Amino acid sequence: MTEQATTDQRSAGQAQPGAGTRTVTFHVSRSKRGEDPHRQSFEVPVEARTTVLDAMISIRRHQDPTLTLRHSCFHASCGTCAMRINGREGLACVTNVEELGGDTVTVDPIANAGAVISDLVSDMSAMFGHYAPMERPLVRPSELGPGSRPAEGVAELERFEDCIECGICVSVCPISATDARYLGPAALAAAWRVVVDPRTADAERAMALADVDHGIWRCHTAFECTEACPSNVDPAGAIMNLRRAATRRRLRGLLGGSRSER
Amino acid sequence: MSEEQAVAGAPAAPRVERRVRRRGPLSWIDVRGRRLGGWAFALNRATGLGVLLYLYLHLVVLSLLAGGPSSWDGFILIATNPLFLVLDVVLLFGLLAHGLNGIRVSLVGLGIIVDRQRALFVAFFIIGFIVFLIGAVRIFGETGGG
DSSP states (O other): OOOOTTHHHHOOSOOOSSTTOEEEEEEEEEOBTTOOOEEEEEEEEEOTTOBHHHHHHHHHHHTOTTOOOOOOOSSSSSOTTEEEETTEEEEGGGOBHHHHOSSEEEEEEOSSSSBEEETTEEOOHHHHHHHGGGOOOOOOGGGSOTTOOOOTTOGGGHHHHTOOOOSHHHHHOTTTTTOTTOOHHHHHHHHHHHHHOTTOSOHHHHHHHHSSTTTGGGOOOOOHHHHHOTTOOOHHHHHHHHHHHHHHHHHHHHTTSOTTOO | OOHHHHHHTSOOOOOOOOOBOOOOGGGGSOOTTOOHHHHHHHHHHHHHHHHHHHHHHHHHHHGGGGGOHHHHHHHHHHHTSHHHHHHHHHHHHHHHHHHHHHHHHHHHHTTSSGGGHHHHHHHHHHHHHHHHHHHHHHHHHHHHTO
């Protein structure tokens, strides 16, 4: 899904030049059907509340209808509009143009998560390929029935459940930048959630998936994933927790104890 | 010709190879927009490569010993040149940065004081800076004093 019907309900037109508006030049990454990417410049009038997503939609509606981007919710919940804005990963829907400063803004698709399908849209398959095997067997608190409560110990896990699968953590990770086999921060955060959830029947499976050379031990603790996450998930913290658990597990194994104890 | 082509009577669209767009190894040292942890990572990579390069240079220099006293004495004359001493100071910086950050990464990487990784970086930075200043002064001082 690269475009959604809701897209233009909010941003039906671009800001009209006048008081309170100024023109910003957006250098937008373009590539179609496997072409080498190049940047194309668009001038867009912006006002105080214009977001980068507003500007991209404005370009598509008023200047170039072939510009492809992915978006949906407009409030940082769906994670679909992750982009590299001025070289820094963020959700376009909550990135205010004025707060970026300057008269130019560069916009690129996120990196490391998958191949670029078109312009600002990546297919994300590389990221989800690592993510899916973790099989998070959980329900969100919002999905619980009336009057029911999360199981004991679940509340502390909600932070990891906040993951919106936007791929920003993978894009910003310097290891994912060069290692295709690295599981990446999103998948490893999911693994930690599975490992510590009191309802998890088979934590060993997730632990075994994570405790490999290209899993938790490949992280080089740049903490960029945690810093960049727009949903306050802490993937780096999850990876370090997995390492601590794996180290204990191995030590127990060496001392003759059970490796599966949590 | 595939079945689809035969039916449609049109050439098939070229198959497009799509590769995952990765930022590549240059991103290791690209600190634009990066936070403290990213800077520490970049510093560790750069100093690690620098120290590795030094190791090979060191072995080359030691091989001068095989050329006898005159060869070695010639090198020592160069090594006490102030410009060369600047390289010694750079080496000291690299060793301190890589070593101290290595301790930080080891502690954090084993799940110890993860939530204090920034404070740890700052603490090691201060320690490293003091040791670096003392070392730099001594490197130039001892040579200046003969």
